[in-house]
Amino acid sequence: MICSVINYKGGVGKTTVTANIAAQLAREGNKVLLVDLDPQTNLTFSFIRVDEWKRDYQDRTIKRWYDSFIDSDQELHLQDLVIRPFRVNERLREMNSSGSIDLISSHLGLINVDLELSAKLWGGSERSNRRNFLFVYSRLKEGLKQLEAQNYDYIFIDCPPNFNVVTKTAIVASDTLLIPARPDYLSTIGIEQLQRHAKELVFEYNNKLEKDDLGTEFERIAPTLAGVVFTMVEKRRGEPISALRQYIEQVINQEIPAFETVVRENKTVFSDAPELGVPVVLQRLSGDTYRSIQTELKELTEEFEERLSNGGSL
Ligand SMILES: Nc1ncnc2c1ncn2[C@@H]1O[C@H](COP(=O)(O)OP(=O)(O)OP(=O)(O)O)[C@@H](O)[C@H]1O
Ligand SMILES: [Mg+2]
Incomplete structure (x- = not known):
């Protein structure tokens, strides 16, 4: 199952939601792969230390894979870019989980890839533009489908806050959004x-x-919409405050599927997690607030799994 976590609004909790659902699924014994498609590299640095990335991984990022496609200079396999972040997998072992989290990291230079991919899409005859379109947009899908078949129960793509070519390659690759x-x-x-x-x-x-x-070379696509997850929600007595309910209801009224579970606002808990390399849901925390946030994140993951099995068209 390949899922893109997407919204072209920035700072809405995409990376945080990705990290936590992935971590909870891994705790339940799943093999999970994370793909960071955002040049801001937030997901990457939520699992890998900056110095570690600079030393060991900066030549092994998703940017190299797109570059190899743009330059057509060499065949690079996504498999060669997969790394296993130490801290979160150590925590999973401590919890006696048989699951794991792997990562394909991102790179600031991914910004330029969008421009170069766009250039590849234009300039030929209508027919060759059409072929280029299909080649550019299907490539991530082909690569990830292969990886999934070999190794993974879930693949999550953390998208940048835009709707450029790279983001669109993620949508094409996805079973659900x-x-x-x-x-x-x-x-x-x-x-x-x-x-x-x-x-x-x-x-x-x-x-x-x-x-x-x-049709023989490329498959039709039909990603589903798992739903909208409301994040950074101010709660009072366990419920979103009334000023916010109207927006949640507005989305539901537009017949856009929305999760019942919402993620509450808590800067203290969420802002430290990236530095620790272990998402909030897997941290060793005590106190009522922490416990209820972790419960919320577990419920979110459960609801995600339920929604996957129920379908729901885009
Ligand atoms: N539930 C929450 N409560 C409080 N702060 C949060 C919550 N979720 C995320 N944050 C914080 O808000 C900021 C933005 O979150 P995050 O990076 O997950 O958003 P994003 O949508 O991925 O952003 P971008 O569009 O820049 O990629 C981060 O500093 C994060 O720690
Ligand atoms: Mg992000």
């Missing part, structure tokens, strides 16, 4: 736009595929 959002006015508008753009991309991809009768 997860949209973290904040319950406020502009975010609510943004979700509807995002859903529409994702639908348009799926339509365009399948349409190009039919035109060229390339």
Whole structure:
């Protein structure tokens, strides 16, 4: 199962939600792969120390894989880029879990990849542009499907806050999309736009595929929408405060599936986690607040699994 965590609004909790759902699934015994597609490298540095990355991994990032495609100079396999972050896997072992978390890390230079991929998409005849489109957009999907078949129960792609070519390659690669959002006015508008753009991309991809009768080379895509997860929610007595409920209900009224579980706001708990290299849900914490946040994150993961089995079209 390949899931993109996406929203082109920044700072809505994409990386935090990705890390925690992945960690909880690993604790339940799953083999999980994380792919950091954001040049900000936040997910990467939530698991790997900066000095460690600089020393050992900066030449083994997803940027190199896109570069090898753009330059067509060598065949690089995604498998060669997979690393196993030490701290979180050590914690999983302590918890007697048979699961694991692997990571394909990102690189600041991924910013330029978008421009170069765009250039690859244009400039030829209509027919060759169509082929280029399918090649560019299907490549991550092919690579990840192969990795999944060999090694993984779940693959999560943490997307950057935009809708550029790299983000679109993630949508094409996905079986499902997860949209973290904040319950406020502009975010609510943004979700509807995002859903529409994702639908348009799926339509365009399948349409190009039919035109060229390339059905044997490329598969049609039909990612589902796992739903919108509201994050950084201010709660009172266990419930979102009433000012926020209207935004949550607005999304539900637009017939966009929304998670019942919401992630509450707590800066103290969430801001330290990346430095520790272990997501909040797996940390050794005591106190009522910590416990209830961990319970919330476990419930979020359970609901994610349920929603996967129930389908739900984009
Ligand atoms: N539930 C929460 N309560 C309080 N702070 C949070 C919560 N979730 C995330 N944060 C903090 O908010 C900031 C943004 O979160 P995060 O990086 O997960 O968002 P993002 O959508 O991935 O951002 P970007 O668009 O920049 O990639 C981080 O500093 C994070 O620690
Ligand atoms: Mg992020």
